[in-house]
Amino acid sequence: MKLRDIAIGANASMYYRMDFKKIRGVYYPKTEADVLAAIAFARENGYDVTPKGGGSGLSGACTGGDIDRIMMSSLQMTEMLAISKDMGYVDVQPGLTPDEINAVLEPMGMKLHVAPSSRDIATVGGILSTDGGGNDTWVNGTMRDNTIKVKMVTYDGRRLTVSHEGVKSDDSELEAELNNKGMTINDIASSHGTLGFITELKLFIRPLVNETLAGSLVEFPDYDALGQAVDEIIKRKSPIRYGETIVTAHPDVREGFNPPLLILQYPEGYDSELSEFVDVKKLDKEELKRMKDVRLKLPKRNPKKGVQFALFEGYGFHEESLRKMQSALDEIDALLQSHDLVPFAKYGHAPSKWYLGDNTAAYGIILHSREIRPEGKTGTELLQILLDIVERCESLGVTPKPEHKWPFDDKTKSARLSELRKIIGQGFNSFILDETCNGVLSSMV
Amino acid sequence: MSSSYDKCVRCGSCVKFCPLFDAVGEEQFSPRGKIYLLQIMDQIEDDPELAKEFRQLLFQCTLCGRCSEVCSSDVDLLKVWHEQRAKAVEMAPEEFDYLDALRNSLANVANIYGLDPEDRAIYWLDELEDDIPGLGDRVYEKGKTADTMVFLGCLMSFRGSQMDVLRSLFTMLEEVGEDYLVMGAEENCCGHPLYLMGDEKGAAELRQHNKSVIEDAQAKKVVTCCPGCLIQLREYHNLEKVEALHHTQFFDQKMASTPIYEQTEELAYHDPCELHRILGIKTEPRSLLKKLGVKYREMEASCCGGGGLLRMTDPGLSDIIIQARAAKEKLKDTVVVTACPSCREQLLASENRTKDIVELLADASKGGAE
Ligand SMILES: Cc1cc2nc3c(=O)[nH]c(=O)nc-3n(C[C@H](O)[C@H](O)[C@H](O)COP(=O)(O)OP(=O)(O)OC[C@H]3O[C@@H](n4cnc5c(N)ncnc54)[C@H](O)[C@@H]3O)c2cc1C
Numbered sequence: 001m002k003l004r005d006i007a008i009g010a011n012a013s014m015y016y017r018m019d020f021k022k023i024r025g026v027y028y029p030k031t032e033a034d035v036l037a038a039i040a041f042a043r044e045n046g047y048d049v050t051p052k053g054g055g056s057g058l059s060g061a062c063t064g065g066d067i068d069r070i071m072m073s074s075l076q077m078t079e080m081l082a083i084s085k086d087m088g089y090v091d092v093q094p095g096l097t098p099d100e101i102n103a104v105l106e107p108m109g110m111k112l113h114v115a116p117s118s119r120d121i122a123t124v125g126g127i128l129s130t131d132g133g134g135n136d137t138w139v140n141g142t143m144r145d146n147t148i149k150v151k152m153v154t155y156d157g158r159r160l161t162v163s164h165e166g167v168k169s170d171d172s173e174l175e176a177e178l179n180n181k182g183m184t185i186n187d188i189a190s191s192h193g194t195l196g197f198i199t200e201l202k203l204f205i206r207p208l209v210n211e212t213l214a215g216s217l218v219e220f221p222d223y224d225a226l227g228q229a230v231d232e233i234i235k236r237k238s239p240i241r242y243g244e245t246i247v248t249a250h251p252d253v254r255e256g257f258n259p260p261l262l263i264l265q266y267p268e269g270y271d272s273e274l275s276e277f278v279d280v281k282k283l284d285k286e287e288l289k290r291m292k293d294v295r296l297k298l299p300k301r302n303p304k305k306g307v308q309f310a311l312f313e314g315y316g317f318h319e320e321s322l323r324k325m326q327s328a329l330d331e332i333d334a335l336l337q338s339h340d341l342v343p344f345a346k347y348g349h350a351p352s353k354w355y356l357g358d359n360t361a362a363y364g365i366i367l368h369s370r371e372i373r374p375e376g377k378t379g380t381e382l383l384q385i386l387l388d389i390v391e392r393c394e395s396l397g398v399t400p401k402p403e404h405k406w407p408f409d410d411k412t413k414s415a416r417l418s419e420l421r422k423i424i425g426q427g428f429n430s431f432i433l434d435e436t437c438n439g440v441l442s443s444m445v
Numbered sequence: 446m447s448s449s450y451d452k453c454v455r456c457g458s459c460v461k462f463c464p465l466f467d468a469v470g471e472e473q474f475s476p477r478g479k480i481y482l483l484q485i486m487d488q489i490e491d492d493p494e495l496a497k498e499f500r501q502l503l504f505q506c507t508l509c510g511r512c513s514e515v516c517s518s519d520v521d522l523l524k525v526w527h528e529q530r531a532k533a534v535e536m537a538p539e540e541f542d543y544l545d546a547l548r549n550s551l552a553n554v555a556n557i558y559g560l561d562p563e564d565r566a567i568y569w570l571d572e573l574e575d576d577i578p579g580l581g582d583r584v585y586e587k588g589k590t591a592d593t594m595v596f597l598g599c600l601m602s603f604r605g606s607q608m609d610v611l612r613s614l615f616t617m618l619e620e621v622g623e624d625y626l627v628m629g630a631e632e633n634c635c636g637h638p639l640y641l642m643g644d645e646k647g648a649a650e651l652r653q654h655n656k657s658v659i660e661d662a663q664a665k666k667v668v669t670c671c672p673g674c675l676i677q678l679r680e681y682h683n684l685e686k687v688e689a690l691h692h693t694q695f696f697d698q699k700m701a702s703t704p705i706y707e708q709t710e711e712l713a714y715h716d717p718c719e720l721h722r723i724l725g726i727k728t729e730p731r732s733l734l735k736k737l738g739v740k741y742r743e744m745e746a747s748c749c750g751g752g753g754l755l756r757m758t759d760p761g762l763s764d765i766i767i768q769a770r771a772a773k774e775k776l777k778d779t780v781v782v783t784a785c786p787s788c789r790e791q792l793l794a795s796e797n798r799t800k801d802i803v804e805l806l807a808d809a810s811k812g813g814a815e
Contacts, residue, residue, distance in 0.1 A: 003482060003498050006489060007473035010481035012455045017485060028470055055472075056457045075460075076470040097461065121457035300517030302452050309454070 008052065008071045012118075014309050014382070015060030015444035025070040030077060032199045035153050039197070039427075042070045043155060048430050051193040053095065053126025056118040058313040059401065061192040062126070065431025065440040072197060074125050081200065085110055089148055090205050094125025094198045101203075110205045113140035116403075117296055125198040131189040131355060132403055135244050138351040138363075144189035151200040152188070155425030160196065162188055177423050186359045187420060193429040194417050211267050213241055215288035216274070217281045218262040223247065226260040227317060227325030227365070229278045230350050234363045238274070238351075241265045244295045245350040245365060247329070248343060250372075252303040255294055262350060263291045298345045299370060308344040309373040311336075311382060312389045316354055316402030318364030325365075328396045332369075335392055339385045342372040354402040357412030366402050379445030383438055453480045453520045459512040464748040465505060468765040473502060476512035476522055483529070500533035500540055505762060508641060508753030509718035511746075523723070526753075531643025544642055547757065555633040555651060557599045565602045566629035569611050577615045584629035585662060591626040593618075593695075594664035594687075596655070596678060598671035599634050600786040606793055607786050609800075613807035614670060614692060620810050621699045625668075631658045635677035641754045652682050659687055668695045670801065672719035672726075672785050679724070691720060693784050693802055697729040697736075705738040706809040710780045712741035712800075715792075717785030718748050730784050733802050737809050741782060744774050751791035767795045 001020060008026045009018050024047050027038040042049045050064030052073045064071060074095035081091040085108055092101060098119040101112045115134030116122050122132065124143070128150065133142040140146065149163035160178070161168040164185050169175040188195060220226040226245065233240060242265035249259055264274070265288070271280050283291065302308050321328050333343055350365040393400040414433055421433070431437055459476040460466055466475040473482070482489070482499055489495045506526055513522040534541050550559035566584045574580050585594070595618070601607045618625050633655050636648030655678075659667050667684065669675050670692045678689035690698075714734065721727045734741060750756075750766025771777075781792050781799040792799040 001492070001495065003473045003489075003495060003502060004471055006485070006495070007471070007475075007478035007482055009485075010455055010457075010472055010475075010478050012457060016455065016481065017488065020488070026471075054457050054460070055455070055477075073472070075472070100461070118456065118458075121460055297517045300454060300456050300458070302519050307452050307454075 008073065009063060011052075011055035011057065011060070011062050012310075013058045013060040013063070014311065015063055015441050017444050018063055019066050022066055022068050023064075023071055024068055027070060027072045028076040029072065029074075032151070032153065032159075035072065035197050035199055036157055038070060038072055039153060039155060039157055043157070043427065048427055049155065049197065050429050051125070051129070051197050053123030053129070054097065054118070054121035056122045057126060057130055058310045059130075059192075060441050060444065061130075061429065061432055063444065064429060065434075065437065066443070067431050074123055074198075077125075077199070080104055083108070083110075083205075085205075088205055089202050091200060091202050092124060093200060095123045097121060097123055098127070105205055106208060109208050111208050112146065112203055112205050114143050114146050117299060124201050124203065128189055128198065128201065129191055129193050130403065133349065133352065133354065133366075135242050135349050137349060137353050137366075138240055138243055142189070142354060144185050144355070146204045147185055147189075148202040148204060149185070150188055150198050150202070152196040152198045154196040155427035158424070160424070174423070178420070181420065181423065183420060186355075187416065189355065190413060191417055192432055194432055195420060195424060196428055213265045214268045214271060215242075215263070215265045215283040215285075216271060217283050217287075217291060218264065218278045219258050219281070220260045220262075223260055223325040223329050224323070226262065226350075227322045229262065230365055231322050232277050233351050236273070239266050239270055240351060241267070242292075243350050243352070244292070245348055245367070246295055246298070247346040247348070247367060249298065249345045249347070250303050250343075253294075253298065253301045253345065257291070257294065263288070263295060295347055298347050299368065303344060303372060306342075306372040308370045310369070311341065311371050312386050312401070313368055314348070314401045314403050315367045315369060315393060316362060316364060316399030317367060318362045318399065319397065321397040322364040328398055331392060331396060332389065332398075335388060336371060336385075339381075340374050340377070341385070342374075344370040344372050346370075354399065356399065357410040357416075362399060362402070379442040380439075382445050383442035387438065449520050450480045450483050450525050452518050453477070453484070453516075454518050455481060456518070458515050458517065459522070462511045462515055462747070464507055464509060464511070464750060464766045464770075465762065467747075468750075468762055468769060474505060479503070479506075480520070480522070480525070483525070497537065497540060500537055503529050503533050504642075504754065504758040506753050507718070507748045507750060507755050507763075507766070509748035510722040511718070511748070514722055527640075527643060530641070531645070534643055541642070544754075544757070547638060548644070548647065551634050551639060551647065551651060555654070556603065557634060557638055558603050560603060563630045565597075565632055566627065568603060568605070569601075569608060572608055573612055573615060576612060577619060580615060583615075583625060583627050585626045585631050585658065587661070589626055590663040591624045592664065593623055593625040593666045593668055594659050594662055595625055595627045596632060596635070596659075596667050596669040596671075596674055597627060598669060598674040598786065600790065601670060602632065604786070604790070606790060609804055610670060610786065610789070613801065613804040616807045617696060617803055617810065620807075621696070623699070626662055626664070628655070628658060635671075635674040636681065637673040637677050638754060640677065640681070648677070648681070652677065656682050656684060659684060666690055666695070668692055670784065670786060670803065672717050672724060673787060675724060676719055691724070691726050691729070691784070693730040693733055694726060696803065696806060697732050700733075700736065703733070703736040703806060704809040704812070706805050708739050711778055712739055712782050713744050713774065713776065713779045714741050715744045715749065715781050715783040715788060716746050717783060717788045718752055720785060721746065730802055733806065734782070737805055739782075739805065744781070749788045749791040751787045756791070763791070764795065767791050767797075771795060771797055
């Protein structure tokens with residue numbers, strides 16, 4: 001074993017202690033041919049394949065669990081293959097980040113409109129596999145909405161091109177079978193690397209919009225008021241170009257602001273309509289920049305004492321749970337506190353959009369949550385808390401992990417993935433769909 | 446108390462900025478990868494081969510500090526790398542035999558080349574005395590005093606490739622009428638190479654002599670072109686009532702305006718990592734370029750691959766970094782302006798053209814670029 005077989009486990013989730021002996025090979029392919037060769041090695045030896053992008057995912061899906069596996073990183077697949085400004089697309093390898101793509105596009109006046117806070121490291125292959133989004137998802141949709149098609153390689157070495165319309169493959173039988181099942185990009189979105197390795201993406205790009213935006217801060221007396229304001233924004237289809245919320249923050253990182261609050265940007269002049277239902281405090285350029293920075297850095301900062309961690313990284317408040325956020329959040333906080341978890345920060349995208357396991361769109365607040373890492377809790381205990389939260393979310397009408405679509409828990413999604421895997425092979429990131437998944441994860445905390 | 450690397454949440458923001466990751470493209474070379482290995486060290490340290498590989502990995506780093514700069518989790522990564530290097534050398538000195546020649550040179554002759562300390566002021570004096578009359582008198586001897594002490598550092602004292610910078614430096618010191626001395630044979634290495642390998646004791650011994658010479662000369666300022674030397678002079682020499690300055694700071698203060706540089710070439714400015722990121726000196730080089738009226742493009746604030754002893758610990762990687770950089774920044778038809786003898790060596794070794802800011806100053810004062 002070499003350090004490269006171990007360092008491949010580096011990832012942002014709390015699941016990072018693994019049995020490295022089960023990593024049977026680490027690959028950094030540059031081309032589709034390299035990918036095929038690595039998969040062939042895995043297949044011949046009966047190993048699973050775990051795709052990994054930037055390792056910024058928070059659900060532990062890029063670790064591969066504890067199956068004998070090869071790890072395949074996309075970090076050397078970073079070519080921009082084609083840019084068509086006129087037709088509004090870019091062809092890229094999966095290991096590029098939105099920041100890298102936009103560094104090339106922005107001087108041309110174009111942009112890929114997908115902006116997770118982790119856009120400096122999250123790869124487009126990884127973002128599609130979690131169907132991530134960012135502070136502009138409300139306007140621009142999630143990753144699936146920005147993906148035209150993908151090329152991918154399955155466990156048995158067959159190649160697929162999957163679009164919103166369906167599947168194409170050199171293998172006509174496979175193509176027919178998958179189209180019969182209605183497979184589309186919706187299935188790749190949020191599949192957590194269980195279907196195959198994405199080797200190329202065709203992504204929508206659009207002109208950088210040259211509009212003058214105003215920025216403002218809206219403070220709320222309580223969570224219900226915040227939820228109802230966001231509900232109103234959604235009903236009115238308000239032209240919010242940037243919408244972020246800070247709901248709670250530990251005093252060490254609060255920096256003088258007063259949550260719950262919304263940081264909003266919208267076309268100049270829209271504040272007159274906004275003022276009809278909220279108290280708007282205009283921010284100048286510098287103030288807005290500062291607020292955005294405070295928000296962006298919350299997931300990375302630490303309290304003076306202790307270390308933050310993401311036990312349960314996201315809650316999707318929508319419809320009734322959005323309008324009655326206070327009681328839902330109180331229940332969640334009480335649950336956390338009953339397990340000695342000190343809330344560190346809750347912040348997120350508001351308004352936002354995500355997809356449910358059956359591919360219907362939900363609109364509301366995607367609330368990220370960070371706690372202070374408790375001393376002395378075992379992995380099993382932590383995972384049990386997490387499962388309790390999932391259960392509580394379901395009873396509260398809150399989507400658990402809306403951005404990360406926890407297939408381990410989303411029954412509709414996992415049933416669909418299992419169905420497709422029967423056709424295209426079962427060798428990719430299998431632990432996620434295995435019933436032992438929770439136990440495996442708890443051993444890795 | 447938890448060590449600061451425990452605070453790393455492995456978000457990955459540092460990965461794509463790291464020159465080593467950029468060069469190799471594998472996780473173990475990235476700051477996150479290395480911190481991760483530290484976080485799970487209990488799982489691997491019993492394996493002697495892995496522990497050895499990790500110690501080697503710590504020296505496959507340019508210590509450019511970019512990871513510390515981007516980290517939002519309050520992890521002082523540079524400090525972690527320094528501490529871990531010291532620990533590695535202490536635990537397994539035999540694995541660092543290849544650094545012995547350097548260590549012995551510094552212990553015996555107080556320079557990195559193992560040359561006679563008397564020769565510190567020989568090569569350049571021979572070469573430059575005709576151009577700069579009276580330069581010989583500027584070399585420090587006991588009893589001489591001056592307002593400013595020039596600290597050349599090992600690279601500039603011994604390397605022919607630095608001669609043009611030296612010529613320009615002395616020309617400009619004369620031009621501004623500075624009362625200065627050069628430390629010459631009385632200069633010890635500043636201790637930076639030992640500091641980079643975590644040998645604080647060895648570095649402290651070297652510094653002590655420099656401190657007494659600078660203070661004996663009653664200098665109010667010590668000026669150096671080398672950011673590494675400046676880190677040592679400013680932060681670790683404990684100089685009393687002596688201000689340590691980079692030459693770009695010195696000339697920027699001295700010259701409210703400069704002659705205009707007659708520019709015939711395309712220029713790009715490369716910020717030396719130790720200068721802008723570690724010492725925080727960003728405005729003065731740019732202020733001088735502005736006064737000179739040069740048009741230049743800013744290069745990415747990334748490392749040239751020459752820092753952190755990498756040229757010595759893994760020259761192959763160091764070459765890959767500068768070559769990748771040169772290709773990415775399209776340096777073929779560009780002269781890279783910089784302000785660090787080590788970056789200069791690195792650029793020249795990969796056949797890039799480079800000028801120190803003081804060369805532009807001297808050219809402009811002479812009445813136009815050559
Ligand atoms: C500080 C921080 C802020 C964040 N902010 C946001 C945010 O605002 N919005 C958001 O949506 N998420 C956010 N996240 C979570 C994370 O960035 C996303 O989940 C992201 O989509 C993961 O991308 P990645 O490249 O890092 O993938 P990884 O974490 O490496 O992998 C994620 C999943 O994708 C699969 N995968 C990766 N590459 C491929 C491929 N080529 N083919 C097939 N499967 C693949 C993996 O197997 C794994 O299942 C944040 C994370 C952090 C640490």
